[in-house]
Amino acid sequence: MVLVQIPMCNEKEVYQQSIGAVCNLDWPRSNFLVQVLDDSDDAATSALIKEEVEKWQREGVRILYRHRVIRDGYKAGNLKSAMNCSYVKDYEFVVIFDADFQPQADFLKRTVPHFKGNEDVGLVQARWSFVNKDENLLTRLQNINLCFHFEVEQQVNGVFLNFFGFNGTAGVWRIKALEDSGGWMERTTVEDMDIAVRAHLKGWKFLYINDVECQCELPESYEAYRKQQHRWHSGPMQLFRLCFVDIIKSKIGVWKKFNLIFLFFLLRKLILPFYSFTLFCIILPMTMFVPEAELPAWVVCYIPATMSLLNILPAPKSFPFIVPYLLFENTMSVTKFNAMISGLFQLGSAYEWVVTKKSGRSSEGDLVSLVEKQPKQQRVGSAPNLDSLAKESHPKKDSKKKKHNRIYQKELALSFLLLTAAARSLLSVQGIHFYFLLFQGVSFLVVGLDLIGEQVE
Numbered sequence: 319m320v321l322v323q324i325p326m327c328n329e330k331e332v333y334q335q336s337i338g339a340v341c342n343l344d345w346p347r348s349n350f351l352v353q354v355l356d357d358s359d360d361a362a363t364s365a366l367i368k369e370e371v372e373k374w375q376r377e378g379v380r381i382l383y384r385h386r387v388i389r390d391g392y393k394a395g396n397l398k399s400a401m402n403c404s405y406v407k408d409y410e411f412v413v414i415f416d417a418d419f420q421p422q423a424d425f426l427k428r429t430v431p432h433f434k435g436n437e438d439v440g441l442v443q444a445r446w447s448f449v450n451k452d453e454n455l456l457t458r459l460q461n462i463n464l465c466f467h468f469e470v471e472q473q474v475n476g477v478f479l480n481f482f483g484f485n486g487t488a489g490v491w492r493i494k495a496l497e498d499s500g501g502w503m504e505r506t507t508v509e510d511m512d513i514a515v516r517a518h519l520k521g522w523k524f525l526y527i528n529d530v531e532c533q534c535e536l537p538e539s540y541e542a543y544r545k546q547q548h549r550w551h552s553g554p555m556q557l558f559r560l561c562f563v564d565i566i567k568s569k570i571g572v573w574k575k576f577n578l579i580f581l582f583f584l585l586r587k588l589i590l591p592f593y594s595f596t597l598f599c600i601i602l603p604m605t606m607f608v609p610e611a612e613l614p615a616w617v618v619c620y621i622p623a624t625m626s627l628l629n630i631l632p633a634p635k636s637f638p639f640i641v642p643y644l645l646f647e648n649t650m651s652v653t654k655f656n657a658m659i660s661g662l663f664q665l666g667s668a669y670e671w672v673v674t675k676k677s678g679r680s681s682e683g684d685l686v687s688l689v690e691k692q693p694k695q696q697r698v699g700s701a702p703n704l705d706s707l708a709k710e711s712h713p714k715k716d717s718k719k720k721k722h723n724r725i726y727q728k729e730l731a732l733s734f735l736l737l738t739a740a741a742r743s744l745l746s747v748q749g750i751h752f753y754f755l756l757f758q759g760v761s762f763l764v765v766g767l768d769l770i771g772e773q774v775e
Contacts, residue, residue: 391504440495508553555661
């Protein structure tokens with residue numbers, strides 16, 4: 319018995335293709351229920367989503383529409399409310415897909431069987447793939463990071479520790495594990511990481527399936543990516559403050575405690591952003607104005623180059639972008655460092671939740687396959703219209719809305735500092751420092767003027 323949940327909020331660009339993909343999952347209809355959890359505060363969007371749900375109900379799919387009037391707790395509150403429904407007790411597993419995710423028809427048949435005979439397995443996580451990874455430079459650079467995350471972090475942790483961070487979507491939970499871990503909590507902006515940590519402390523094991531992919535979108539504008547990264551780096555620091563004592567007191571082994579505290583929380587979410595920001599954005603440019611200070615080449619060049627090379631290995635086709643990737647990661651350290659501080663010390667922006675803007679991109683091939691996957695009996699009388707799906711997936715640009723570049727003052731200020739330091743380095747004949755500072759300063763300038771990725775309306 320499988321419950322499928324699609325939480326969404328004002329995502330009119332993607333609701334149709336995600337609901338369509340979920341309703342075409344290959345699983346016995348009597349053992350399968352879809353919950354569309356709509357938190358939209360736009361009446362027109364809610365009406366469209368409800369109409370789409372009613373269409374699939376007429377096709378014989380067991381699908382329900384839920385809309386919350388009081389939207390407390392964002393996504394965690396939405397999922398918590400849905401799990402309180404009386405009929406949930408009839409189901410053994412729950413699958414979550416964010417609004418831009420399009421699972422293949424065999425998704426459940428390739429994930430749910432992993433629970434059979436493994437009563438201590440609480441989560442099976444699938445990999446993400448991206449329909450727009452080649453859309454622009456920003457999406458290409460994001461793809462490098464996420465390939466490393468899935469190919470290395472998730473896979474290694476899954477094999478050696480039976481634990482990794484739940485990605486919030488494209489995963490199957492045993493409902494008993496969710497309930498045993500305390501259910502969804504609204505105390506942070508990373509409810510997925512929160513429930514994963516609590517389940518791990520309770521002794522539940524996780525499986526990561528790298529060959530099961532689920533298509534989704536990458537943010538195409540810097541503004542959307544910046545807000546997403548702020549939440550992804552602020553939330554873990556909030557959670558670390560809240561669960562540090564629980565980790566220390568838990569009955570898991572010393573090595574697992576070390577992994578949770580140092581590798582899972584501190585290294586990638588605190589130490590690396592702090593290292594990148596302070597060294598490359600503050601210390602290095604300031605040394606150009608102090609003749610006595612000198613940083614060795616291995617600190618400036620070899621360490622970051624090695625780290626970038628290791629990160630890019632899981633995405634070999636991205637090797638031509640290794641230099642932009644290194645520069646962009648250092649540029650993003652400003653946003654990540656700011657998020658880390660706000661989460662650690664509970665500053666105002668720590669609890670900011672902004673739904674990542676979607677473009678609704680889906681290739682025509684995806685749309686054709688979606689139609690072809692529908693059982694013949696479902697197509698009679700109300701088969702999905704390919705043209706309408708394509709129009710929905712590629713909404714027309716409103717001629718009245720003009721796209722514009724935003725100005726990011728922190729990035730521009732650091733660009734001025736780095737370019738000034740580059741000029742000072744040139745005068746003092748410090749070659750390797752000059753080139754690094756010059757290119758890094760230009761990188762900050764490009765981001766500060768919002769010249770990377772799509773502009774926002």
